[in-house]
Amino acid sequence: MTVELINLLQWLLASACLTAGLILSARRRLRALAALLILFSVHMLFNALEETRLLPGAILVTPAFGLVYGPLFYIFVRRLIFAGGHGWRRVYPHFIPALIALPLAQWFDFIHLAALASLITYGALTVRLIGRYHAETASTRSDAASIRLNWITQVFAGFAALTVIDAVRMFTRSLQSPLAETLSYAGVLTAGGVLMGALVWRAITQPDYFKGLAGNEPACPAETTPDPADAPLFLTIDEKIRADALHRQPHLTLSDVASVANLTERDVSRAINAGAGRSFCDYINAFRVSDVCAMLNARPDATILDIAFEAGFTSKSSFNAVFKKESGVTPSEYRRRNTRNH
Known part of the structure; x- marks a missing residue:
């Protein structure tokens, strides 16, 4: 077993995200975010275990984690927006691709591309959902400007960019020196931790007076052609x-x-x-x-x-x-x- 500085960074990120996730799990609307943090923590843990050879070489699970981030992020946004969201039973199907990917982990490059496609798909769904939320609040609330969710789009864009950068890093490892590869890997992990921290901070500072939109889908009051009446x-x-x-x-x-x-x-x-x-x-x-x-x-x-x-x-x-x-x-x-x- 060989432990390097990069593995210590992984343990540090895993501990911090696990602690934050357990704390946030007590808040109902942030439980999907808590699950996202715990997922990231477990991901870092398995990364460290695989890289330090503490797991048998035949066991490889980390590639499948990439297929869970998009769905969990989307579910987090839904639960933040709506007062009464779907129960967990309704969201299980979103995680079927990750379960399918577990026994196929040896095709690492294929799964990594699938994870990137998943992020793009769920990112588009998230942006669409936030757009409808902004239209709903502008039509029904005078404080809509103070509860906008542009920060979620920005954080998600950061994660998407980081995913692309990490994919490039993975596919060009053979062209990099060991030091350059380690530094780029550490940079990706650190940036991921910073984005997670920003997500947690903005989520917990979201105004408490906003209890969420009613129903599962926003429905702005129907607009009609102006009537003289x-x-x-x-x-x-x-x-x-x-x-x-x-x-x-x-x-x-x-x-x-x-x-x-x-x-x-x-x-x-x-x-x-x-x-x-x-x-x-x-x-x-x-x-x-x-x-x-x-x-x-x-x-x-x-x-x-x-x-x-x-x-x-x-x-x-x-x-x-x-x-x-x-x-x-x-x-x-x-x-x-x-x-x-x-």
């Missing part, structure tokens, strides 16, 4: 929001407005799309930006962030992005211009 309905909704300053509620939803106006969510959504020509989220945020501008003019001593939170925004980053989108300038620039004008 929607105009007076929109004016009624608009007047109610202004009179009660509903837009200042940080997590205002379409359901909240429908309840106050004694209308259905579908009616409110259709009226806003017809009357304002924009999504519910953009419509409410336009009110907030207008309030912020008025308060910046009237209260020069108040901080911009305090004013933003008072107007109903929930985070600094989403406020800055929305304000610039609506006004064309940053909040600080708006205040400076207003000061110069006065």
Whole structure:
């Protein structure tokens, strides 16, 4: 048995991911992420065992692990988005290719390509799911900007790029010096650990107030061709929001407005799309930006962030992005211009 520094790195990553996975397993919506971390931990463990010859040479299981990452990542995203996702019995079929690959591990190159194809397939499904989630939240929540999931797409893209790099490394090992091969292998493992850490951090800091979309598939309120009858309905909704300053509620939803106006969510959504020509989220945020501008003019001593939170925004980053989108300038620039004008 020969233990090298690369094997110590594998043991370190395995221990860290196993610990994080066990901790996260207590949170229902993050159990798929916990399973992903534990899978990565076991993968590192078997890598170390195979490379140090602690397992018989005839036993080779690590190639099949690549066929599990895509499905688990997709399931994690589903459980993060939906309040009530499928039970584990419904997701078992996603792991059948990995089980089939176990006895075929000697065809390592073929399985590695299959794993890359699996990542691409599940990556496309994940991007599609996140796109539908963004459309749903923009249509039903005023805080949609603060609960966007672009970070998931970015992390998945990082894993996909790492998979391609690792595939190139595997297929060109014979052309590399032992030192270069070891360094590239260590770089891939370290990058994988960093991406896992980023995934865990962003998942646990996802806003707790967002409990997930209802149902298993997002269903935005059906949009129809604007009807002239929607105009007076929109004016009624608009007047109610202004009179009660509903837009200042940080997590205002379409359901909240429908309840106050004694209308259905579908009616409110259709009226806003017809009357304002924009999504519910953009419509409410336009009110907030207008309030912020008025308060910046009237209260020069108040901080911009305090004013933003008072107007109903929930985070600094989403406020800055929305304000610039609506006004064309940053909040600080708006205040400076207003000061110069006065």
